[in-house]
Amino acid sequence: MTDLVIRKIRWDFNEAVPFLWQPANPNFGMFCNVFTFIAVPFERYLIKALSQGQARFDESPDIAAEADGFLRQEAQHASAHRKHMTALIAQYPGLERAYEDATRCFDDLIAQHPVEFHAAYVANLEATFTPLFKAILDNRDSLFGGSDPRVASLMAWHFVEEIEHRSSGLILYRHLGPDPWYRVRHVRSTFRHIGEVAAAIARIVDEVVPVEDRVVSAEELMSVALLVDEFKYRGPGGRRRAARRGGPPTLFNAVPTSHLAKMVWRLALSQMPNHNPADQPLPDWADTWMSEYARGTDMTVFAPR
Numbered sequence: 001m002t003d004l005v006i007r008k009i010r011w012d013f014n015e016a017v018p019f020l021w022q023p024a025n026p027n028f029g030m031f032c033n034v035f036t037f038i039a040v041p042f043e044r045y046l047i048k049a050l051s052q053g054q055a056r057f058d059e060s061p062d063i064a065a066e067a068d069g070f071l072r073q074e075a076q077h078a079s080a081h082r083k084h085m086t087a088l089i090a091q092y093p094g095l096e097r098a099y100e101d102a103t104r105c106f107d108d109l110i111a112q113h114p115v116e117f118h119a120a121y122v123a124n125l126e127a128t129f130t131p132l133f134k135a136i137l138d139n140r141d142s143l144f145g146g147s148d149p150r151v152a153s154l155m156a157w158h159f160v161e162e163i164e165h166r167s168s169g170l171i172l173y174r175h176l177g178p179d180p181w182y183r184v185r186h187v188r189s190t191f192r193h194i195g196e197v198a199a200a201i202a203r204i205v206d207e208v209v210p211v212e213d214r215v216v217s218a219e220e221l222m223s224v225a226l227l228v229d230e231f232k233y234r235g236p237g238g239r240r241r242a243a244r245r246g247g248p249p250t251l252f253n254a255v256p257t258s259h260l261a262k263m264v265w266r267l268a269l270s271q272m273p274n275h276n277p278a279d280q281p282l283p284d285w286a287d288t289w290m291s292e293y294a295r296g297t298d299m300t301v302f303a304p305r
Contacts (some may be wrong), residue, residue, distance in 0.1 A: 001166070002066065002069070002165055002166075002167050004026065004066075004069030004070065004072075004152075004164060004168070005070075005164075005290075005294060006007060006069065006072045006073060006076065006167050007073075007076065007157075007161070007280060007299075009076075009157065009299050009300060010149075010216070010300065011080045011083050011084075011150075011269060011300055012083070012300065013083045013086070013087040013150065014087055014090075015087055015090045017084070017088070017148065017150060017151060018090070018148060019088060019091065019209055019213050019214060020031065020114065020214060020215060021033075021055065021147055021148035021150075021151040022143075022144070022146070022147040022148070022149065022151075022152075023146065023147075023149075023215075024053065024145060024146035025142075025248070025249065025251070025253070025254070026214070026215040026229070026248045027145060027216050027221055027249070027250060027251040028143050028144075028204075028215045029147065029151075029252050030216050030218050030221050030273060031149065031222075031251055032069065032155050032203070032207065032212060033088065034202055034218055034221075035086050035120065035155070036081045036084050036088070036103065036196060037095070037098050037099060037102065037201045037266065038084050038194070038201060039077060039078065039081040039108050039158070039198060039203075040078050040085055040102075041099060041102040041103040041105075041197075042067055042082050042102075042125075042197075043074045043077050043078035043081075044078065044103065044106065044196075045069075045107075045109065045110065045118075046074050046122050047071050047074060047075060047078075047097075047110075047113065047176070048110060049110050049119075049121075049122070050067065050071065050115070050118060050119065050122065051071070051189055052097060052115040052118070053067075053115045053172070053175075053176050053199065054067070056175065056176060057172065058176065060175065060200065063172065063175045066168055066171050067168075067172055068164030068182050069165070069168070070165050070168035070169070073164075073165055074145050075163075075301035077158050077161065078120045079186035080157070080158070081100060081134060081154070081158070083191075084151065084154060085099060091285055092208045092209050092237075092298045094204070094208035094259045095208050095209070096204065097208075098204040098208075099205055100123070101200055101201070101204070102197050102200065102201055102240075105193070105196070105197050106135075106197075109121075109193065109201070111147055111231065113181060115176060116176050116177040116182065117186060119169075119172055119173040119176045119177065119185065119194075120173055120177070120183040120186045121168045121181060121189075121190045122172075122173070123169040123170045123172070123173040123183055124168070124183060124187055124190040124191070124271060125169075125190060125191075125194060126162070126166065126168070126169035126277075127169070127170065127275060127277060128165075128267050128270050128271075128284070129159075129162040129163070129260075129270065130162070130163050130166045130266075130270075130277060130280045131266035131267050131270060131280065132263060132267065133159035133160075133162055133163055133261045133283070133285045134163070134263070134266075134280075134282060135238075135252075135255060135260065135262075136159060137156070137159060137160075137283035137285045137286065137304065138259060138283050138285070139254060139255045139256075139259060140156075140285060140304030140305065141214055141281070142255070142303075143254065143255075143304075144156075144303060144304040144305070145258040145305075147300045147303065149303040150300065151304035152304060153299060153300055153301055153302050153303045156289060156303065156304045157299060160286045160290065163283070163286050164286070165289070166238075166277040166278070166280065167213035167276075167277045167278050169257065170248065170275070170276075170277060180212060180273035180274060181273055181295075183273070184271065184272070184273050185240065188273045193221065193287070196251060198222045199219065199222055199223075201218070201222075202218035202219040202221065202222040202248045203218075205218040205219075206218050206219050215248060216247070216248055220284060221251065221304075226251070227260075227264060229250060229252055230251070230252050230253075230260060231260070232256050233245070233250060233253075235257075250301055266280065266281075283302065
């Protein structure tokens, strides 16, 4: 079982927080903004859906403790990202529709499926976070460098805690439904659904936020071609293709190809029936973050560096 720490950090966001909080890499900044608008309704969904299995979690003290720590951490994430989201909505009121539409999508999902499906959905999605966030934190200098420390610190905290509770979703799923193939059978529907939510949010962002304030297109960024495009601009002829493309660099432009390839491979492995998140390689910086938190450092401005 995992030993989770519930960290209550006093995040403070207001209208002074820019939408373009990472001007050095607008695509990465946009990715994190869309992540905020996904995180709030997703964490709400996760808590509401998995709470349906509480009586079965309570059959085992260890499982009950895992569920409690996991859901409490996720509640903290929702609360923090809501502050960031609210600050962005205050500047662009039309973004409220992105949150409302995403919430409705997750509520519909709850109404349509049993708790076993939701546990599989959560386990599938959570399994991707460790390889994704490891690649981000291992390349924190190039991705976060020159950004607003408030938003960067929020993202770093969330990424670290997702790595910390990387096994929780699968532990709870296996308690509710020990068949590993049931989870695998729902991999496609999981990522189709979350992809539709992300695409809907991205369309609204592009409609509401003026291009001069966002620089890049959220809809283009969140397309299914995201990782394909990252590799398209590498290798022989990659620089010429990138030059013809023009505009800001791609999201993972500064990430070494070897890191990106390992991330994609681990993402694929994360959906295998016998995947064990506990065996995943972790970013060293996650331990640095936790050590600084334990020392009493102000984590609201402890940006990755």
